[in-house]
Amino acid sequence: MNTALSVLQNWVEQDGLRPLDLALARFIAEQQPQADERLLLAAALVSEANGRGHVCLNLANVLANPLHHLKAPQSLEPSATYPAVGEQLARMVGDWSLADWVASLQASDAVSRQADAQAGINNASPLVLAGSTEQPLLYLRRYWRYEQHIRQAIEQRLRLPGRHAAKAIQPWIEALFADNAGWQKIACALALQSRFAIITGGPGTGKTTTVMALLALLQGLARQSGAGPLNVQLAAPTGKAAARLSASLSHSLQRLALTGALGDILSLIPTAAVTLHRLLGSQPGSRHFRHHAGNRLNADVVVIDEASMVDVELLAHLLDALPAHCHVVLLGDKDQLASVEAGSVLGDLSQTAERGDYTPETAAWLTQATGESIPEALINPAGSALAQATAQLRHSYRFAQYPGIGELARYVNDGNGSVETLTAIFDRYAGHLQRIPLPRHAHPDITDYRADTNAPLLRLLRDGYRGLLEVVMDGNPANNAEVSREALDTWALKVFARQRQFQLLCATREGPWGVEALNQLTLRALSSVERLRPMLPQAHEPWYSGRPVLVTRNDYNLGLMNGDIGICLQWPEHDNHGKSRLRVAFTRADGTVRWILPSRLQQVETVFAMTVHKSQGSEFAHTALVLPEHHNPVLTKELLYTGITRSSQAFTLVYSNPETLGQTLNTQIERASGLRAE
Numbered sequence: 001m002n003t004a005l006s007v008l009q010n011w012v013e014q015d016g017l018r019p020l021d022l023a024l025a026r027f028i029a030e031q032q033p034q035a036d037e038r039l040l041l042a043a044a045l046v047s048e049a050n051g052r053g054h055v056c057l058n059l060a061n062v063l064a065n066p067l068h069h070l071k072a073p074q075s076l077e078p079s080a081t082y083p084a085v086g087e088q089l090a091r092m093v094g095d096w097s098l099a100d101w102v103a104s105l106q107a108s109d110a111v112s113r114q115a116d117a118q119a120g121i122n123n124a125s126p127l128v129l130a131g132s133t134e135q136p137l138l139y140l141r142r143y144w145r146y147e148q149h150i151r152q153a154i155e156q157r158l159r160l161p162g163r164h165a166a167k168a169i170q171p172w173i174e175a176l177f178a179d180n181a182g183w184q185k186i187a188c189a190l191a192l193q194s195r196f197a198i199i200t201g202g203p204g205t206g207k208t209t210t211v212m213a214l215l216a217l218l219q220g221l222a223r224q225s226g227a228g229p230l231n232v233q234l235a236a237p238t239g240k241a242a243a244r245l246s247a248s249l250s251h252s253l254q255r256l257a258l259t260g261a262l263g264d265i266l267s268l269i270p271t272a273a274v275t276l277h278r279l280l281g282s283q284p285g286s287r288h289f290r291h292h293a294g295n296r297l298n299a300d301v302v303v304i305d306e307a308s309m310v311d312v313e314l315l316a317h318l319l320d321a322l323p324a325h326c327h328v329v330l331l332g333d334k335d336q337l338a339s340v341e342a343g344s345v346l347g348d349l350s351q352t353a354e355r356g357d358y359t360p361e362t363a364a365w366l367t368q369a370t371g372e373s374i375p376e377a378l379i380n381p382a383g384s385a386l387a388q389a390t391a392q393l394r395h396s397y398r399f400a401q402y403p404g405i406g407e408l409a410r411y412v413n414d415g416n417g418s419v420e421t422l423t424a425i426f427d428r429y430a431g432h433l434q435r436i437p438l439p440r441h442a443h444p445d446i447t448d449y450r451a452d453t454n455a456p457l458l459r460l461l462r463d464g465y466r467g468l469l470e471v472v473m474d475g476n477p478a479n480n481a482e483v484s485r486e487a488l489d490t491w492a493l494k495v496f497a498r499q500r501q502f503q504l505l506c507a508t509r510e511g512p513w514g515v516e517a518l519n520q521l522t523l524r525a526l527s528s529v530e531r532l533r534p535m536l537p538q539a540h541e542p543w544y545s546g547r548p549v550l551v552t553r554n555d556y557n558l559g560l561m562n563g564d565i566g567i568c569l570q571w572p573e574h575d576n577h578g579k580s581r582l583r584v585a586f587t588r589a590d591g592t593v594r595w596i597l598p599s600r601l602q603q604v605e606t607v608f609a610m611t612v613h614k615s616q617g618s619e620f621a622h623t624a625l626v627l628p629e630h631h632n633p634v635l636t637k638e639l640l641y642t643g644i645t646r647s648s649q650a651f652t653l654v655y656s657n658p659e660t661l662g663q664t665l666n667t668q669i670e671r672a673s674g675l676r677a678e
Contacts, residue, residue: 004037016085066090146316150204153319158193166368187391194389204398234273241617291321307332312343353392357383404429417665438656456662461525464502476568553603624652
């Protein structure tokens with residue numbers, strides 16, 4: 001066996017690489033028997049990086065920081081395995097120069113230069129080398145193509161004429177916004193001016209309020225021009241996020257006070273959002289969609305909420321499927337966790353949002369159109385075209401009553417934080433912020449957690465979830481065989497309302513403080529409440545009344561999307577043994593309830609605990625985030641910030657190792673990408 005392949009095989013056995021990464025290197029070695037170790041290592045590393053969310057491999061970064069590579073992202077305990085693999089990589093590349101590595105890749109038919117790839121030369125090569133001399137970037141061809149589609153589609157839209165006269169917009173802005181909505185006015189006006197726009201901002205900054213006003217303005221201007229109503233499509237990455245967008249837009253629509261001739265514009269604004277996969281028309285069992293460049297969507301405006309969750313592949317498919325004139329608006333919080341799949345598209349595209357970079361011409365137009373002055377610090381004569389279509393909302397209204405959550409989120413988001421300052425914020429806002437420091441080496445299966453029902457974490461879980469099960473138990477109308485469907489739906493909606501009051505979050509799925517262990521710990525905590533014990537599952541009983549479940553894969557036959565939450569409840573029917581049957585209730589975007597047999601749900605998991613990634617697009621009155629004892633690459637300030645900002649009223653942080661918390665505060669997601677402007 002090729003010596004380099006032997007090394008890679010050894011790394012697979014040590015869990016430093018995936019078998020998939022080795023397979024790519026082997027394929028290239030089969031096609032090119034003379035392939036050297038530089039090429040084979042690069043092939044394995046770019047595949048491995050893609051699995052960790054990177055769109056490409058930054059070769060300079062590999063040479064500068066080899067120990068940061070080949071670490072399993074879900075490693076939960078300290079282990080000699082991963083450092084050993086990283087050290088082997090460091091020794092392998094220790095005397096390599098960047099120029100020699102690039103030259104070796106360019107000499108291979110397995111690698112296309114970007115210029116050749118753009119010209120359609122050597123289309124069979126699996127890898128593409130792009131970037132700059134100082135920062136060469138190696139791609140799997142498919143991901144290079146996705147980035148090219150995104151960049152070209154955005155640039156084409158930014159070049160389309162779209163600037164309206166300020167005097168035509170100013171009356172609308174006055175009618176649609178309150179006097180104190182400065183940045184919302186600016187964001188609306190900027191988004192109007194380009195066929196591609198980004199509106200970013202933290203929780204409660206008014207993103208949906210702004211986009212609702214934008215849609216009213218677009219429809220109003222279309223009417224004034226004599227055109228028919230615009231076809232508007234609303235979407236989000238998950239069913240849960242789509243349902244929340246629908247609810248937020250409905251609420252915003254009710255607050256808009258347009259009168260007279262403007263009033264009927266509201267009837268032209270949709271509020272029903274769908275998932276991006278449903279919008280594009282997913283084809284089950286494939287990566288393809290019904291809508292694409294050869295069969296475009298019928299849409300004049302498309303708004304994508306929770307855009308931080310959109311990966312590079314999905315955005316490329318979306319932009320390919322839209323007609324050239326379509327107005328695209330990305331809505332989201334650039335500081336949240338990036339997508340689970342490869343890419344951090346919103347973060348890459350909106351990296352200059354904080355500093356504005358508006359040209360003097362843009363600033364002057366905004367002042368005329370909105371009456372708002374752009375601060376001098378945000379003006380840059382050399383600002384990019386994308387910066388002129390990007391707005392960051394800067395004032396949060398959500399945390400007015402709970403300022404500690406807002407201050408905590410801002411502190412974490414700024415980076416370079418300390419545990420001492422973080423602790424001081426918790427102490428200052430003890431009314432709605434809480435810390436639960438666990439003993440070092442704590443474990444959910446240790447004796448204390450089995451015997452001590454007053455242990456702080458068990459008490460938190462018991463108090464957090466007992467209300468949910470009590471609503472399930474006390475409000476249950478299903479014992480009455482004559483109960484109406486309306487009564488059942490009303491009961492289910494009350495259960496869902498209570499479910500949104502508390503949510504346990506964790507950083508990882510596996511390990512002692514992952515989803516599976518904490519789901520079991522929650523059941524243990526609830527079993528200490530005597531009246532709840534009859535509801536809780538017996539051994540190996542998968543379904544029970546009160547079980548909250550999360551859909552983990554799109555199910556088009558049932559109309560359920562990844563991220564949808566259901567709750568198992570009794571149904572007014574009995575089996576042959578007199579035992580109540582069960583149904584799982586799900587809420588639709590319009591607020592109605594649908595009931596599904598548990599046996600039809602193949603891809604669900606219990607969700608007393610969920611990962612922070614899965615919680616994106618959701619809001620709960622109180623969230624509690626549990627950090628594992630040992631640091632691993634998923635523990636970043638973005639994860640902590642996202643967990644905090646899922647809360648609207650209270651937040652609890654559970655941790656056992658201050659050093660791990662400190663590392664989390666000072667670790668930032670850095671995904672290699674060619675979309676970054678800097």
